[in-house]
Amino acid sequence: MTGVSADPDLARQVLGTMWRIRRFEEAVDELFARGLMHGTMHLSIGQEAVPTATCLALRPTDSITSTHRGHGHCIAKGAALDRMMAELLAKRTGYCRGRGGSMHIADVATGNLGANGIVAGGVPIAAGAGLAARLRGTDQVTVSFFGDGAVNEGAWHEGVNLAAIWSLPVVFVCENNQYGMSMPSTKASRTTLAERASGYGIPSTTVDGNDVQQVYDAVTDAVARARSGDGPSFVEAVTYRWKGHSKSDKNLYRTRDEIEQWRERDPITLFEAAASEMGALAAADIDQCREQARQAVRSAVQAAMAAPDADPAELADAVYAK
Amino acid sequence: MRSDLTYAEAVREALAEALAADERVFLLGEDIGVYGGAFGVTGDLVHRFGPERVRDTPIAELGIVGAAVGAALAGMRPVVEIQFSDFTAQAMDQIVNQAAKIHFMLGGEASVPLVLRAPTGSGTGAAAQHSQSLEAWFAHVPGLKVVMPTTPADAKGLLLAAIDDPNPVIVLEHKLLYRTNGPVPAGAGRVPLGTAAVRRRGADLTIVATGVMVSRALDAADQLAAAGVAATVIDPRTLTPLDADPILASVIETGRLLLVQEAPRTCGYVAELAALVAESRAFGYLRAPIRRLCGLDAPIPYAPQLETACVPQVPEIVTAGGELVKEW
Ligand SMILES: Cc1ncc(C[n+]2csc(CCOP(=O)(O)OP(=O)(O)O)c2C)c(N)n1
Numbered sequence: 170m171t172g173v174s175a176d177p178d179l180a181r182q183v184l185g186t187m188w189r190i191r192r193f194e195e196a197v198d199e200l201f202a203r204g205l206m207h208g209t210m211h212l213s214i215g216q217e218a219v220p221t222a223t224c225l226a227l228r229p230t231d232s233i234t235s236t237h238r239g240h241g242h243c244i245a246k247g248a249a250l251d252r253m254m255a256e257l258l259a260k261r262t263g264y265c266r267g268r269g270g271s272m273h274i275a276d277v278a279t280g281n282l283g284a285n286g287i288v289a290g291g292v293p294i295a296a297g298a299g300l301a302a303r304l305r306g307t308d309q310v311t312v313s314f315f316g317d318g319a320v321n322e323g324a325w326h327e328g329v330n331l332a333a334i335w336s337l338p339v340v341f342v343c344e345n346n347q348y349g350m351s352m353p354s355t356k357a358s359r360t361t362l363a364e365r366a367s368g369y370g371i372p373s374t375t376v377d378g379n380d381v382q383q384v385y386d387a388v389t390d391a392v393a394r395a396r397s398g399d400g401p402s403f404v405e406a407v408t409y410r411w412k413g414h415s416k417s418d419k420n421l422y423r424t425r426d427e428i429e430q431w432r433e434r435d436p437i438t439l440f441e442a443a444a445s446e447m448g449a450l451a452a453a454d455i456d457q458c459r460e461q462a463r464q465a466v467r468s469a470v471q472a473a474m475a476a477p478d479a480d481p482a483e484l485a486d487a488v489y490a491k
Numbered sequence: 492m493r494s495d496l497t498y499a500e501a502v503r504e505a506l507a508e509a510l511a512a513d514e515r516v517f518l519l520g521e522d523i524g525v526y527g528g529a530f531g532v533t534g535d536l537v538h539r540f541g542p543e544r545v546r547d548t549p550i551a552e553l554g555i556v557g558a559a560v561g562a563a564l565a566g567m568r569p570v571v572e573i574q575f576s577d578f579t580a581q582a583m584d585q586i587v588n589q590a591a592k593i594h595f596m597l598g599g600e601a602s603v604p605l606v607l608r609a610p611t612g613s614g615t616g617a618a619a620q621h622s623q624s625l626e627a628w629f630a631h632v633p634g635l636k637v638v639m640p641t642t643p644a645d646a647k648g649l650l651l652a653a654i655d656d657p658n659p660v661i662v663l664e665h666k667l668l669y670r671t672n673g674p675v676p677a678g679a680g681r682v683p684l685g686t687a688a689v690r691r692r693g694a695d696l697t698i699v700a701t702g703v704m705v706s707r708a709l710d711a712a713d714q715l716a717a718a719g720v721a722a723t724v725i726d727p728r729t730l731t732p733l734d735a736d737p738i739l740a741s742v743i744e745t746g747r748l749l750l751v752q753e754a755p756r757t758c759g760y761v762a763e764l765a766a767l768v769a770e771s772r773a774f775g776y777l778r779a780p781i782r783r784l785c786g787l788d789a790p791i792p793y794a795p796q797l798e799t800a801c802v803p804q805v806p807e808i809v810t811a812g813g814e815l816v817k818e819w
Contacts (some may be wrong), residue, residue, distance in 0.1 A: 207616040207795050208615070208616030208617060208618065208793060209615070209616065209617060256793075259793065259794030259795060259796065259797075260794075265793070267792060267793060267794035267797055268618070268619070268790075268792035268793055268794065268797065269618060269619075269792075269793055270616065270618045270793030270794070271793075272617070272618055272620070272621070272793075273618055273619065273620070273793070285620070286577075286617075286618065286619070286620035286621055287577075287578070287581075287620055288550050289550075290620075318549070318550045319550065321549035321550050321551045321554075322550055322551055322552075322581070323551070323553050323554070323581070324581070349521075349549065349550050350521065350522045350526065350529075350550075351522045351524070351525060351526035351547070352521070352522065352547055352548075352549060352550070356547075357549035357550075358549070417529070417530075417531075418526075419526075419527075421525050421526060421527070422525050422526060478794070478796060479792075479794040479796065479797050481796055481797055481799075481800035484787060484789055484792065484797055484800055484801060485787065485788075485789060488788065488789045488790070
């Protein structure tokens with residue numbers, strides 16, 4: 170298995186993606202606080218390693234289904250920051266022409282079949298995308314991202330079971346950030362999440378979701394299995410969201426200490442340390458990754474701000490496909 | 492009389508009174524405990540009544556409603572919070588095929604006294620899967636009662652009546668109303684299900700509005716009054732059972748009917764009201780065609796300017812009301 174932090178090109182790519190996700194969401198957080206962005210936001214700050222490492226294990230032709238916490242998935246799969254920012258700023262040039270916003274952000278061209286406002290809504294959809302690959306005889310793989318909370322929804326169970334009985338080329342990636350809103354995942358289930366998946370007869374592994382290499386290795390294995398016709402697998406990546414669930418969260422269900430402990434395990438810092446230890450990246454490379462991400466996000470905000478607003482006159486358009 | 496309550500506080504007060512008064516009452520839903528509810532409605536109730544009676548659930552709407560159906564059948568009075576009314580879609584089998592049917596199917600031998608509260612409607616930038624107005628889905632199902640409170644006093648009084656009711660009752664609380672204020676007299680009691688409220692009287696025009704559109708209709712009526720048009724504004728409050736008499740009586744008086752809802756037009760609830768009037772003794776008194784102002788037949792978009800354009804706003808109600816009176 171490739172040592173991601175030992176390979177200068179891969180390391181730079183990974184670090185660039187993680188920083189773009191982090192800076193994008195920090196910018197969103199700030200725009201929201203300044204009243205320039207409306208709606209609600211679910212930030213994935215602290216979880217960047219999971220989408221980054223997962224999408225690194227995919228080909229551009231592979232697809233993903235995403236969640237309400239989907240900025241990271243979208244960026245890691247290759248979406249353009251300016252069109253994402255335009256979407257969140259309610260612009261006509263946004264990926265969904267201002268209709269989707271944060272919760273429905275998607276770039277279908279890069280294989281993102283859609284973020285989803287319905288918990289577990291994307292799970293059976295991923296099974297269906299896998300079925301399509303099977304029926305059409307392609308070797309495409311679909312990754313379904315979801316949180317720990319989603320594993321309690323009926324849709325999750327039905328989707329995973331279909332993928333299992335039909336041996337579909339799907340990888341179920343659980344970003345276990347340990348809370349479904351305020352419900353700790355340990356209180357929502359008497360089994361581990363991996364045991365749930367095992368119950369459907371599919372291989373499952375649990376990895377440190379703040380460790381790029383561990384996520385990458387597990388997903389790479391699972392993708393290989395899916396691509397070779399051996400069916401779905403489940404990868405649980407244990408991680409943590411630093412921010413509240415959404416903009417209305419008072420964080421009453423977890424302690425400051427707990428949040429602080431996880432901030433000390435920042436996946437970006439961990440990866441930077443690993444990559445410099447392996448000699449893949451020098452301090453200057455790391456600074457450059459960070460600076461490029463900052464610039465990219467800044468110009469995305471500028472481009473989005475300058476773009477035309479979404480137009481109410483076009484509302485009736487695209488209710489039905491033509 | 493004490494100071495005003497917000498709509499959210501009024502709902503909480505009803506829940507607290509019901510929990511205190513009746514051991515059979517308990518609450519269940521996602522994040523209603525220490526989080527206090529996604530819209531803050533349950534607040535500190537878990538500290539006052541404990542986690543057994545203010546019960547946090549996993550994210551599993553079908554399971555939550557199904558468990559409530561079972562508990563209700565077995566003699567309890569569950570009050571479910573579904574975090575957004577859109578997620579009733581997950582629980583539709585338990586709502587439609589179980590809760591609504593059991594009393595009838597079992598020949599009246601069993602009942603399902605269950606209340607399902609759900610924040611509803613658009614206006615918060617939450618986009619298509621968190622902004623729907625689905626009341627017509629439920630009003631179409633015999634065996635369910637559907638309530639849409641619009642004032643804090645009604646939010647409290649109708650919820651208390653819903654909890655008393657031996658049937659499954661869906662209470663749709665509009666998100667934009669949670670922070671609105673209004674008088675709720677201490678000790679204010681129940682508002683019987685199936686009683687409409689005439690919010691304002693005028694002889695030229697009858698406006699019937701549901702949900703958040705009631706306050707927009709009232710604002711519009713103020714503007715119409717300034718232009719010399721006197722409107723009656725009727726708030727049905729419960730969609731099923733409907734209290735049709737005040738609507739028919741008012742149409743007989745005014746001869747003009749404007750129906751306003753946030754939900755999309757096609758097969759919406761107010762289409763039922765239009766049909767009802769057309770089939771009634773009031774029909775012959777109409778001086779103008781019945782007019783509907785509804786949401787666009789489109790999902791609710793994210794962008795604020797798109798979202799606003801999707802649902803009726805005050806100026807459109809003023810225009811439609813003015814036209815009905817001046818052109819007919
Ligand atoms: C069917 C459904 N129920 C409830 C919600 C409200 N909701 C949105 S996100 C969320 C928590 C999801 O937790 P998890 O799946 O662990 O993902 P995370 O937010 O932790 O990324 C809840 C309850 C929803 N969007 N959809």
